Amino acid sequence: MDKTPRTEPRQSWTFSNSINSEIRRAAETGIYDIRGGGAKRRMPHFDDLLFLGASMSRYPLEGYRERCETAVTLGTRFAKKPIELRIPITIAGMSFGSLSANAKEALGRGATMAGTSTTTGDGGMTEEERGHSEKLVYQYLPSRYGMNPDDLRRADAIEVVVGQGAKPGGGGMLLGQKITERVASMRDLPMGIDQRSACRHPDWTGPDDLEIKILELREITNWEKPIYIKIGGARPYYDTALAVKAGADVVVLDGMQGGTAATQDVFIEHVGQPTLACIRPAVKALQDLGMHREVQLVVSGGIRTGADVAKALALGADAVSIGSAALIALGDNDPKYEAEYQALGSTAGAYDDWHEGRDPAGITTQDPALMARLDPIAAGRRLRNYLNVLTLECQTIARACGHNHVHNLEPEDLCALTMEAAAMAQVPLAGTDWYPGKPGF
């Protein structure tokens, strides 16, 4: 027997098993991979920041005794009726069509019980979500599917969607298998065909036009509704500044971990900036214009815990928005459906073929049998519980840092674990008083 030592087989880092499987899939099908969700790659995130807590120089507040407020008001700049929320966590826009009616109802129920708002999406406003959402933000999207002035007037706020973190600069496609009669009717298109959601608005280009569009929206709604502008995490300083110039009451900034119903994997993973990298430039734009706290900043993309909420607020956001986490709270990717995920070629936690409409959890589907699996009352309660936990966690951290309102969290409460996070968040690397790019070094 040959005793010559052999070099252990070595997998290529460049051509990993995952990459190779995608090459084989592409070679077999001739089409790019489409999936839902946000960026899955590891990137600098809130996990790379830590709170310092109170010490000799700061007094903490007593947990379970001393109050730590969480309320936030959105839309104080121009709107006659700003939105008052009990918690600084909102539900992001997700469309009826990509989500089932039961899922939309559950989001409305959960958000309302927790004292916050939910948001429509491409495809228009459904009775389920309007009826069960005490505060509902109506998205005004390039496709204008289902858009009508009656729904505009019965919304509590209007969100002009310019972009989203999963695909800044991209539109969307709701594939034919999810286009039921109801979805098709709301979108004024035939059943069964792929429905393109445009990447640009049909009747304005650029911030000068948008300013006039916003004037029209305000004139139609008697200047009552807060107008949000949602931008993807692309050029957050300039995009935020231009949103303010265009007349936004609120800027919603979505980093690349923010989810989508369906788009190309290459888009999700390779276009846009991490949420962590977007916040400080956006806050600086607001500060440079003297608009920080007058135009509220809502940050989304990868918010999972109360610590994430607290870190986003400490960096200057007024509120956060959750989408993927809200779906998981409803029951998305629940291991109890593992056998079915396996049958679909996936596994619990990784299932992202939402566009195919076969979601075992009954959330990202229009299949009546699958939809019926999601009890909107029970799912709404789970979302309420989850939102409450996020809030309690955020309060716990704020108290530990000595703040009686979560909005009093500040960058000085933070340090960073990595150079990248220090540079992006502009907070000192742990154990130092320095971050890359800090003036004077």
Place this chain on the structure above:
Amino acid sequence: MTPMLDMTKTDLRSVNTTLQAAARRQANEAYEILNPRGAHALACGLDGPLSVTIKGSTGYYCAGMNKDATVTVEGSAGPGVAENMMSGMVTIEGDASQYAGATGHGGLLNIKGNASSRCGISMKGIDIVVHGNIGHMSAFMAQKGNLVVLGDAGEALGDSLYEARLFVRGSVKSLGADCTEKEMRPEHLEILAKLLEQAGADAKPEEFKRYGSARKLYNFNIDHASEY
């Protein structure tokens, strides 16, 4: 006597508030707007039977999201006139700028002059009659409704069209992706005759050609990727 709102003395908010309240009264009243001087978002969001005559040219989004009201612009209209109109009738005596009737769901937009680019973009059921010519990329991603053009159409007409019907009497510089000339059947002549009559257009249905979707791009097919 018809009530008049003079925009040298009355600001936009007051004009729109007056018109919107009149529309909600469902009383079929008539108003005249004097000196619009290119005001944006004028007579938008009307929700009820009301007749508004604007004595001059308007800016962006005149009669936007109109429901039931009849709005006449005795001048030209800026971009996005009658955008997302739901019902009613909007008439432009002069020319219309870009995106006329964009995303409109219903009603009739009657443009006596020419319309610029992207006329009827993403239309969802509105009828648009243009007595003159239309610019490039008109009826882009148009979903439902009818676009009638008595003059010529610019480049890339009906690009990525869904189920809207396009009728052009003059020349078409080029058709967009997935737009094709189609047979004019009796039911189309009937639709066209009715729209021409409603718009007071001096033309015969037989003089038009019909264009519609070839429906090749309705479901993604890698073999058609080069057409985008």
